[in-house]
Amino acid sequence: MADNVIGIVGAGIVGLAVARELTRRRPGVRVVVVEKEDRVAVHQTGHNSGVVHAGIYYQPGSLKARLCTRGGALLRDYCAERDIPYDECGKLVVAVTPDDVVRLDALAARAGENAVPGLRRLDAAGIREIEPHATGLAALHSPRTAITDYVRVAECFAEDVTAAGGEVRFGFPVTSITSGRTGLRVGSPDDSVTVDQLVICAGLGSDTVSGLAGFAAAPRIIPFRGEYMRVVPEKTALVRGLIYPVPDPRYPFLGVHFTRRVDGTVEVGPNAVLATAREGYRRRDVSVADLSAITAWPGTWRMAARHWKTGVREMYGSMSKHAYMKAARRYVPSIGAADVVRAGAGVRAQALDRDGSLVDDFRIQRSGPITAVRNAPSPAATSSLAIAEHIVDVLTSR
DSSP: OOOSEEEEEOOSHHHHHHHHHHHHHOTTSEEEEEOSSSSSSOSTGGGSOOEEOOSOSSOTTSHHHHHHHHHHHHHHHHHHHHTOOEEOOOEEEEEOSHHHHHHHHHHHHHHHHTTOTTOEEEEHHHHHHHOTTOOOSEEEEETTOEEEOHHHHHHHHHHHHHHTTOEEEOSOOOOEEEEETTEEEEEOSSOEEEESEEEEOOGGGHHHHHHHTTOOSOSEEEEEEEEEEEEOGGGGGGOOSEEEEOOOTTSSOOOSEEEEOTTSOEEEEOOOEEOSSTTOOSTTOOOHHHHHHHHHSHHHHHHHHHHHHHHHHHHHHHHOHHHHHHHHTTTOTTOOGGGEEEEEEEEEEEEEOTTSOBOOSOEEEEETTEEEEEEOOTTHHHHHHHHHHHHHHHHHTO
């Protein structure tokens, strides 16, 4: 039996992809997206590095692995269809120490299980052929890793939704979700909408909105600010594509890296610093309410006990441009602190379980007529169209 109205909370790239998929697969259903900001893609979608990942890092069989591969292919086709910038500039994952080489071999095996297209292992000479100014002992080259403009992708998704008869309502912060005889009433201070089913894609507010719908407190969203440096124009030609370190398997972060953007600029970053507000894009952004929620969560202290040394190192890099670039220079020695300026920052909505574990995989939960995306960090933008397929499959299986 078809539902009359399906609501989506959040007009980031995942929420809009779900709305678009619903209009395609369920044309008789009315789709309403509610968003607290005045436009789409204001937060995570609008502050990421623009990379279309190829699936190198993710645990084989996980949602991330499956949906990244599928999502990347769908996104490439969509960008071609809508004339959105899409550049397969390629990525190097570079090992600079013997320990890195061991982890690189394990990463290559994982990428092989994930069927990453065109992946090959390079020695030091091979690195210089791809990136003449990069250095390392060995590397993995992913030629199909790409860059795009995710804000434009999200805008096009929204255009698709409204063209199909759906609606995107801005200035609608969700403050209540109640169940009644006529369906679910989703309320804001000034408005409300009644829906038959609801999908929560609220990003940095996903735990808060899920809590309004009766979901468990875990996982809790902990905001990590990722700060970027921009390479000065005189040095941008030194980086052709994307240059990444071998990631530390203890963390769901990929480490500070060099990223070419579709506008031709080159950025270094992001780091991962615990933010003092959910939307704390600047060091001076502090929310007492958000800090209280962060410190009240038992997982925060358990995480801090395990990883405090890394946290201190990240904070030092945040305060000192020289410290920030010290790690990056191991990969491109000719770009140092004098060759970058501070650029923007994003805030990553990282889910944290009660035991202090950083949630790595996508986490999507369902309770009756409500489906909640509880964790959707990178590669969520790459995977957005595949995540949408997955969620609509869940809704259809009701």
